Amino acid sequence: MTALTLYALTGAALIGLGLYGLIAARHLLRRIVAFNLLGSGLFLYLGAAGARGDGPDPVPQALIITGIVVALSASALAVGLLVAGARLSGRATLPEEAE
Amino acid sequence: MTFVLDAVLCALILGVAAATIAGHGVFRAIVFFIVYGLLVAVGWVRLGAVDVALAEAAIGAGLTGVLFLAAYGRLGREGAGGDAPAPAHLPAAMAGLGVTCALGWAWSALPLPDRPGPQLAEALPMSGVENPVTAVLLNFRAWDTLLESVVLLAALTGLWMLTRDAAWGGRIGLPQHVRPDGVMAGFGRVLPPLGLLVGVYLVYIGADRPGGAFQGGTVLAAVGLVAALAGAVRPPRIGATRWRAALVAGPLVFLLAGLAGAALGAGFLTLPPQIAGAALFAIEVALAASIAVTLAFLVLGPPEETITR
Amino acid sequence: MADVATVVLTGIGLFFFLAGTAGLMRFPDTFSRLHALTKADNLGLGFIALGVAFQAATWREVALLALIWALALLAAGTVSQLVARAALGEEETR
Numbered sequence: 001m002t003a004l005t006l007y008a009l010t011g012a013a014l015i016g017l018g019l020y021g022l023i024a025a026r027h028l029l030r031r032i033v034a035f036n037l038l039g040s041g042l043f044l045y046l047g048a049a050g051a052r053g054d055g056p057d058p059v060p061q062a063l064i065i066t067g068i069v070v071a072l073s074a075s076a077l078a079v080g081l082l083v084a085g086a087r088l089s090g091r092a093t094l095p096e097e098a099e
Numbered sequence: 100m101t102f103v104l105d106a107v108l109c110a111l112i113l114g115v116a117a118a119t120i121a122g123h124g125v126f127r128a129i130v131f132f133i134v135y136g137l138l139v140a141v142g143w144v145r146l147g148a149v150d151v152a153l154a155e156a157a158i159g160a161g162l163t164g165v166l167f168l169a170a171y172g173r174l175g176r177e178g179a180g181g182d183a184p185a186p187a188h189l190p191a192a193m194a195g196l197g198v199t200c201a202l203g204w205a206w207s208a209l210p211l212p213d214r215p216g217p218q219l220a221e222a223l224p225m226s227g228v229e230n231p232v233t234a235v236l237l238n239f240r241a242w243d244t245l246l247e248s249v250v251l252l253a254a255l256t257g258l259w260m261l262t263r264d265a266a267w268g269g270r271i272g273l274p275q276h277v278r279p280d281g282v283m284a285g286f287g288r289v290l291p292p293l294g295l296l297v298g299v300y301l302v303y304i305g306a307d308r309p310g311g312a313f314q315g316g317t318v319l320a321a322v323g324l325v326a327a328l329a330g331a332v333r334p335p336r337i338g339a340t341r342w343r344a345a346l347v348a349g350p351l352v353f354l355l356a357g358l359a360g361a362a363l364g365a366g367f368l369t370l371p372p373q374i375a376g377a378a379l380f381a382i383e384v385a386l387a388a389s390i391a392v393t394l395a396f397l398v399l400g401p402p403e404e405t406i407t408r
Numbered sequence: 409m410a411d412v413a414t415v416v417l418t419g420i421g422l423f424f425f426l427a428g429t430a431g432l433m434r435f436p437d438t439f440s441r442l443h444a445l446t447k448a449d450n451l452g453l454g455f456i457a458l459g460v461a462f463q464a465a466t467w468r469e470v471a472l473l474a475l476i477w478a479l480a481l482l483a484a485g486t487v488s489q490l491v492a493r494a495a496l497g498e499e500e501t502r
Contacts, residue, residue: 013113017113059235062243086177
């Protein structure tokens with residue numbers, strides 16, 4: 001097994017972990033964190049795929065940098081929605097999932 | 100030997116990620132996520148993608164961590180900071196495992212990519228910069244980056260729409276209470292000059308070596324955040340004209356450069372080699388300024404203090 | 409010769425990190441854990457930076473390593489003060 005395969009499989013496992021957290025978590029901030037984990041795993045998989053052959057390919061690298069910045073701005077918007085929702089309802093879970 | 104290093108690093112990344120998902124408490128999950136970001140940044144260095152490593156360390160671990168911690172604090176004020184117990188979820192586990200296995204299989208079935216190597220090496224001297232990642236970002240795939248700078252602006256607009264009516268016109272973010280002679284106030288005066296230097300250097304060096312508008316802009320945003328958290332500067336009021344100008348400077352200069360390409364007959368967003376160097380430098384500087392201001396405002400969040408009119 | 413110095417110095421640095429981590433896990437309260445973490449780990453980082461400096465090709469790299477160590481010291485000192493103050497506030501309200 002090469003190092004690239006190792007990082008790609010790590011990325012794949014991170015995507016699975018993130019997906020689990022996204023579905024299973026109840027607290028919405030934990031869901032946002034899990035979604036970031038999922039995205040980060042996807043970047044790692046893409047980066048490892050782009051580094052095969054002769055050295056890292058700049059095109060996926062540029063896409064990943066763009067993606068990291070977009071992930072932050074989307075997370076900031078999600079966090080803003082969550083805080084506004086919690087201000088109205090007093091909790092950070094979805095209403096249909098409240099126990 | 101290096102394979103052992105990679106294997107240990109990957110095991111650490113997965114262990115910390117598992118702790119982020121499965122650990123008890125929202126605060127703990129956030130702290131593990133920050134550690135995770137730092138470890139992944141080391142992973143990017145191991146993959147030879149230094150530009151990505153800089154972005155991941157500054158954004159993934161730094162700004163995202165600040166954003167989540169601040170959100171945790173705000174939720175605590177609303178009485179929603181406590182963790183909601185999440186029972187083990189079998190369908191979610193099967194979905195996660197299934198996606199992981201499918202991606203693992205896809206990796207073994209993935210054909211080797213057509214190398215862009217020779218074409219890129221031929222085109223690079225015409226791009227106006229030496230760093231191939233910067234060349235792709237600002238020249239060869241300029242469309243992606245232009246639209247991304249607009250996405251940042253759209254996210255900030257969306258966030259600001261969530262401001263309560265009573266707080267509109269106030270200073271953005273939570274009001275900060277800092278002891279004027281405390282350590283944080285001192286830190287907020289010592290670090291920003293050095294941070295400014297590093298941020299401007301990263302923007303400037305991005306043309307030839309790892310760095311650029313995104314990494315430098317993020318460092319500059321972090322400098323602004325530290326100064327604001329330490330009470331050294333007060334965040335501007337929401338919608339102040341000068342700061343709105345800073346928000347749109349990047350997309351605007353990018354568009355103007357694209358129109359200049361069209362006027363010179365090369366086509367929209369296609370920069371002819373004779374102006375590429377100067378145009379890319381202008382785009383990089385304006386974009387870094389816009390990214391810095393937008394990211395800092397995104398992390399600070401909408402204004403909270405009620406304005407008395 | 410330089411390699412020997414690197415191995416010895418980074419080895420000492422790792423030992424301090426190990427000690428700091430043991431303190432973080434074993435000490436009973438926030439203040440003593442902070443004490444273990446900041447003192448031992450900053451010293452360990454200094455030794456590792458010194459060890460890596462022997463591998464540097466230019467004086468510029470040595471200066472950068474020294475700058476990184478100084479910044480880490482500054483950040484660790486500030487953060488430990490802030491954490492200690494927060495912990496103190498929690499104890500007083502208890």
